[in-house]
Structures are given as C-alpha cells and as structure tokens.
Amino acid sequence: MLARLRSLARSVVPPLLTLALVICIWQAATSSPGSGLPSPVAVVQETWQLIVDPFYDNGGIDKGLFWHLLASLKRVAVGYALAAIVGVAIGVLVGSSIWAMRALDPLFQVLRTIPPLAWLPLSLAAFRDGHPAAVFVIFITAVWPIIINTAVGIRSIPEDYRNVARVLNFRGLEYFVHIMLPAAAPYIFTGLRIGIGLSWLAIVAAEMLIGGVGIGFFIWDSWNSSRISDIILALVYVGLIGFCLDRLVQLLGRLLARADAAT
Numbered sequence: 425m426l427a428r429l430r431s432l433a434r435s436v437v438p439p440l441l442t443l444a445l446v447i448c449i450w451q452a453a454t455s456s457p458g459s460g461l462p463s464p465v466a467v468v469q470e471t472w473q474l475i476v477d478p479f480y481d482n483g484g485i486d487k488g489l490f491w492h493l494l495a496s497l498k499r500v501a502v503g504y505a506l507a508a509i510v511g512v513a514i515g516v517l518v519g520s521s522i523w524a525m526r527a528l529d530p531l532f533q534v535l536r537t538i539p540p541l542a543w544l545p546l547s548l549a550a551f552r553d554g555h556p557a558a559v560f561v562i563f564i565t566a567v568w569p570i571i572i573n574t575a576v577g578i579r580s581i582p583e584d585y586r587n588v589a590r591v592l593n594f595r596g597l598e599y600f601v602h603i604m605l606p607a608a609a610p611y612i613f614t615g616l617r618i619g620i621g622l623s624w625l626a627i628v629a630a631e632m633l634i635g636g637v638g639i640g641f642f643i644w645d646s647w648n649s650s651r652i653s654d655i656i657l658a659l660v661y662v663g664l665i666g667f668c669l670d671r672l673v674q675l676l677g678r679l680l681a682r683a684d685a686a687t
Contacts, residue, residue, distance in 0.1 A: 489658065493639050500669075544557060544633060547561060558630045558638075561626050566622050573615025609681060620669045624669060643655050
C-alpha cells in the first residue's frame with residue numbers, strides 16, 4: 425500500500441508543482457493594472473457562473489460550456505472514427521503491396537501537407553452545411569498519420585511471423601487478426617494517438633469559421649465580445665479534454681495488447 429502511495433505521489437506531485445509554479449508566474453505577470461490579460465484570480469471570478477453551471481441552455485447559441493464541448497466531441501467522434509477505419513484499411517493496403525505504396529505514397533505525402541483549414545471552403549462548397557464540413561476537416565486531418573504509421577507497421581512485420589503464418593496456413597482474415605494486427609499494433613496506435621490530437625486541434629479551428637454550437641465557436645464569440653476570461657477557461661477545458669482523449673486511445677492500445685498477450 426505504501427509503495428503504491430509513493431508511486432502515485434511520484435506521478436502526481438511533479439505536475440501539480442509545475443502547475444502551481446505556472447499559476448504563480450501568471451499571477452505575478454498579470455497583477456499590474458495595465459496588463460492586457462486577466463490574472464488567474466480574475467479569470468475564476470469572471471467565469472465563475474460558467475464553471476458552476478455548465479449545463480444551462482437558453483436556446484440558440486446561448487448555452488453552457490458542456491453543450492459546446494459535447495457538440496465538438498460529437499463531430500470529432502464521427503470524423504475520427506471514419507479516419508481510423510479508412511486510415512487503417514489504406515495503411516494495410518499500402519504496407520502490404522509495394523505497387524500500392526509506389527502509387528499512393530507520393531499522393532499522400534502531398535495531401536498531408538495541406539493545412540486543415542484549407543480544406544474547409546471546399547468542404548463547405550461540397551456539403552453546403554457546417555456540420556458535415558467540419559467532420560470532413562477532422563477526417564482529412566486525422567487520416568494521414570494513421571495511414572502512414574499503419575503502413576510502416578505492416579512493412580515492419582518480421583519475416584518469422586510471415587513464415588509462421590504460412591506454416592499455419594493463415595490467410596485473409598485469420599492472417600490479419602492473428603499476425604498482422606498484433607505485430608503492427610504499436611505503430612497503428614501511435615498513428616491513432618497522433619490522429620486524435622490533430623482531430624481535436626482541427627475541430628476547434630474549424631468551428632471558429634462555421635459558427636453554431638461548439639467550443640471553437642464559443643472561443644471566437646468570446647473574442648468578439650471581449651470576454652478574455654471566457655477564452656482562457658475554454659482553453660483550459662480544451663487542453664484537459666485533449667489530454668483525456670490521448671490517454672483514452674493509449675489505454676485502449678494497452679488493453680488490446682494485454683488481450684492479445686493473454687491469448
């Protein structure tokens with residue numbers, strides 16, 4: 425029990441001390457009357473109602489932060505799920521076939537360098553609606569690291585594993601489930617972790633332009649209304665949720681690795 429407490433303290437205390445130091449520096453840097461940014465104390469005071477009542481809904485865009493975050497998470501869930509399915513499938517194809525790699529890899533290397541928001545005008549023109557346009561931006565942002573990492577993982581499967589598959593006569597789905605997926609899983613989940621981070625970044629930026637309900641729109645609307653403290657509070661939530669999403673994908677990867685090891 426004592427060893428667990430010590431391990432927990434080693435994990436929790438350093439980031440808490442760092443956070444406390446950052447807040448102290450922030451407070452000291454913004455305590456002067458002419459400061460352009462509010463201090464931590466001022467942020468809490470000015471956003472207290474948003475903190476204690478994130479669930480209010482007065483209709484339209486006048487909603488608590490919970491509803492803005494929920495709308496953003498829904499868009500991310502759809503776009504990221506599509507990116508994961510398509511990215512893993514294409515990554516397996518590119519990693520398994522030298523001809524597919526030669527044909528598709530140059531195209532992917534060009535497309536992945538296009539900034540996410542550059543796709544937004546085209547997606548708005550194609551879908552004529554902000555919601556599917558934002559989902560497409562998430563998809564097109566997250567899919568590239570998933571494809572690339574999956575392909576690298578497939579190409580990195582040891583030849584011994586392939587020989588075992590031939591001996592056991594694994595083909596098609598059996599080969600994918602028992603050989604390919606376990607061997608490439610670390611690479612695949614590295615791509616998935618990168619993808620979820622990029623998805624969260626993309627939705628915040630996209631929502632600033634498409635309007636409606638969403639944390640990105642909330643930040644932009646707060647800027648237009650000169651509510652700087654609201655922006656800072658929203659950024660705190662954005663960072664925390666992004667951290668949680670990354671850890672969720674990492675945990676899923678560990679659980680699948682343990683399940684595979686157990687079998």
